[in-house]
Amino acid sequence: MAIRLTRRFFIALGVCLAATSNPCFANSVTAESIWDQGNAQERARAQIPAGATITGSNCETFQVRDDLRYRCTLEYSTIPALTP
Known part of the structure; x- marks a missing residue:
């Protein structure tokens, strides 16, 4: 019984995480310089991947x-911009 509840919990958690993740969020890179x-x-x-667009x-x-x-x-975003 406890194994079934634990399994259901992790399945529900996975579904919630998948539903809330949005591929449109931008990735980011950080660099420092002394110059x-x-x-x-x-x-x-x-450090930005080829073909990515800088968004901020x-x-x-x-x-x-x-x-x-x-x-x-x-x-940056790796999702291509939609053109009309």
């Missing part, structure tokens, strides 16, 4: 001891 923000963006862009970006500057560092996160 400048442009270099951090370039490093992040190099966020960069921040922060200090580590006496040096500035730059961190950029690029969001």
Whole structure:
């Protein structure tokens, strides 16, 4: 009896997770640089899969001891855009 309930629980959990996952959510990559923000963006862009479309970006500057560092996160989508 307990095995059947546990099995049903995991099946229901799997169905719920599959139903709530959305393939349209963008993936993201993050890169840092000690040079400048442009270099951090370039490093992040190099990690994006071929054919993906960049959908957003966020960069921040922060200090580590006496040096500035730059961190950029690029969001991308691998789903082709629909054309009318």
